[in-house]
Amino acid sequence: MFYLIHIAIFCAIYGILAISLNLVLGYTGLLSVTQAAFYGLGAYATAILSTRFNLGFGESLLIGIAIVSVVSFLVGLVLSKLAGDYYAVATLGFNVIIVAVMLNWSALTNGPLGIAIFSKTTLFGLDFSSQPAFLALALFLLFLAYGIGYYLKKSSFGRVLKAIREDEKAIQVFGYNTTKYKLVIFVIGAALAAAAGSLFAAYISYVDPSSFATNESIFILSVIILGGLANLEGSILGAIFLVLLPELLRFVGFPEAVAAELRQAVYGLLLVILMLYRPQGLLGEYKL
Amino acid sequence: MSALEIKNLSKRFAGVSALDHLSLSVKGGRLTAIIGPNGSGKTTLINVLTGLLPYESGSIIIGQGESQNKLQAVQIAQQGLTRTFQEVRLFNQMTVLDNILVVLTKRPVQSALFETLKRETQLKAETILKKVELWEKRSELAFNLSYGQRKLLEIARVLAMSSSLVLLDEPFAGLFPQMVKKVSDIIKDMRAAGTTLILIEHNMNLIRELADWVVVLDNGQILAQGPAADVLRRPEVIEAYLGD
Helix, strand or coil: CCCHHHHHHEEEEHHHHHHHHHHHCCCCCCCCCCCCHHHHHHHHHHHHHHCCCCCCCCHHHHHHHHHHHHHHHHHHHHCCCCCHHHHHHHHHHHHHHHHHHHCCCCHHHHHHHCCCCCCCEEEEEEECCCCHHHHHHHHHHHHHHHHHHHHHHHHHHHHHHHHHHCCHHHCCCCCCCCCCHHHHHHHHHHHHHHHHHHHHHHHHCCCCCCHHHHHHHHHHHHHHHHHHCCCCCHHHHHHHHHHHHHHHHCCCCCHHHHHHHHHHHHHHHHHHHHHHHHHCCCCCCCCC | EEEEEEEEEEEEECCCEEEEEEEEEECCEEEEECCCCCCCCCCHHHHHHHHCCCCCEEEECCCCCCEECCHHHHHHHHHHHHEEECCCCCCCEEEEHHHHHHHCCCCCCCHHHHHCCCCHHHHHHHHHHHHHCHHCCCCCEEEHHEEEEHHHHHHHHHHCCCEEEEEEEEECCCCCHHHHHHHHHHHHHHHHCCCCEEEECCCCCHHHCCCCCCEEEEEEEEEEEECCCHCCCCCCHHHHHHHC
């Protein structure tokens, strides 16, 4: 049972991350490969604030979101000068920088050793430290992220985002300052990723830089491409699928000596097959 | 009264002059057609006017605005100028209705974030789509429309903007006669409503039918301008544009 709850919590965390990136890539067309950096900043904010300042989960979550919002605003300003492949490469570079800071600013982050968290997860006076309670908290935050995504998708703002994705020059001709729109959605996406990071840190009770490297950003990208671009339900479905798939492969009777490698190979193969036969993802509304 | 004033506008591509110190005054409320052979600078002029291409020198004054150099596309649109494209540029993976609703959205981000879709906005979109006979297609993705319908949707998007100055870049290109009549009627309605129109077109019959004023471009300069009946008879225009 604990194993299932553990998987469900990770599905919720990756669901939030997938929604956060889908707003940026699926709805706005910005190929961002840096979501793990914001995820990591949120996680480190919670770890540092709870261990050094004895702040509760709620406070560290909010402060983490605020810090990431400011950082992502500044990064977004720089990125606004770029487009297409250059944008993707620059976001990847930002992820590398953040991981390098986590590794090397030892006085703050404890370097590669990471930070262990010993405090309980409390919010509004309620204790969410037990696994079932933490699952409820994770699902609540996932629901909140979905609600924000749904509101944005249905709003006039969301409609402009889609137009930017389709033809940025054309929508500019109609008087929209697309730079501001892109900046706002980039910050919202980063803030949601920070919330997922905060949740991750509180659940695992430990953070280290390896959890937020570029391969994590690529994994989040895979989740939304597989689940479906510009589809919030697809984000959640993709998260469930990609979190469950390696777990399910554990139950396939691979030879002990090569089980891990075979699981990875089969996992990769299944993704390739899915992309070949369903390039828009499981529930996608938009193709890259 | 002048709706658009262009002074000494120059634009070069890799040393080749596309617009060569071009000056032009477009009177408000009438349809000015810009014609000229391929490569004469017609589309470059429209792209420069709408901020999609930068230019080297000169000035553009829209309406009663002050002369400002190097305006961005967004600022130009906010001054009441909009356009259609020679190659139709729709928001393909959005519905026909959303292609109209999106241009009816308030421009500032903070307004768009909290704007709810009002009944009057929906009605305006409905009226426009009915006018171009695309209401039945409102739930289709723009990508799935026929070429003629795509042209109509682009014109509908311009209608939704209610701009005072509209640039139409070959709106009749590739349309069959029935569709040409429909687009022509819409353009006449826009002119009757007082919109200043600049039309780039190669079909001389349509130019004669629609244009109040014709400007002939050649090598990025104005070769001739005046009423259609007069301009299209001039020997230098026939030589440059229509051939011998």
